[in-house]
Amino acid sequence: MDLMVSDLLTDDLNWNRARVEKFLPELSTKIMSLHPSRSGMEDRFIWQPLPTGTNSTRSGYFSASKKVKEQSTNTDDNFNWIREVWRHKCSLKLRLFLWSIINNALPLGENLQKRGILSTTNCTKCNEQETKMHIFFTCPFAVEVWKSIPLRNAVHIAAGMDFKEALLRFKDAVCLPPTEIVGSILPWVLWSLWTSRNAVLFDSKEITPEETATTGLRLALEWNQAQDKRIKSNPLLGRARTKNNRSTTAPLRNNSISCKTDAAWNETRNKAGLAWNFSGPQVSRTIIGSSTQEFISSPLVAEALAVRAAMEAAKELGFINLNVFSDSTTLIRAINGRIQRKELIGIISDIQSISSGFTSLSFSHIPRLENSLSDSIAKEALHHSVTSSVAG
């Protein structure tokens, strides 16, 4: 019960294989296939369901709903949450609002009664029972509000209808031009109806159906215009470009050593051969290096370990200007901070910490065909280790 991960690591932050096999024999291969940072990177949380290891609301929701589905045989009808709620063209606040309505999470009279909280919980406008269908669609007040929304096609809502069905009916309920509002107007009107209801309840303030409709349209319009601006200025694209510049201006300096790395991977044995070679004006002939590694779970991890091993070798050789090449686009993007891969986080942290020892350093992609030397050395190293381990 008191076992910590650190109890399974050696002082130089490798796995203590004997202890791993003693305490967690059935997990030992999986554990050995994780490559902890050697440079003492801080612990952090990793979100397993995504390849990046970083949590997102969408993935969290997706995982949670999957679990719920697994637990109960009484699964939801064919309602597609992702499509009908989470991809709605509206703000995140409103998407959560839609989710709250469907999941009875709003303090509507109907829900409060179920929880035994209030005795008088009827509609603030007409004193009927306050259900979600009532407040948002069938209450005479809501009907008036919807009449003021210039919909392209009329939407027919019946009192006994389920809210989700109403949501689907409104899916294509777009506004007539010239409102500039793209996508469904539904979430904005629902929000406006909800705030009008709360204004009566908490501030004793009466808001007319026309004002409520106008507020919904105004909110939708403002949000749509803000999205337009965001696309036009496109800050993401600009940021990506500057990052890219930083990584591509450095290479190909005359006095730099070119370091080509590669890895070969044996899936059935979980082994990898790592190889690298150094060439350039400062080295009289190409310097070759290689090693083999056990417990390698993917070619990507193998490629990353090849880069780390090559940089350690470069440091020992006293090279201070280095252009590192790999034929793995994913790895180069991960090292340059363009993407994140959870299985590489520790190794990349090591690469960054080794990086500080170089005066100039770059990481670039190289086509496979231009990397044939390291490719054949990696294969040879792997082949040798596999055959020798069979013999021995």
Ligand SMILES: [Zn+2]
């Ligand atoms: Zn009402």
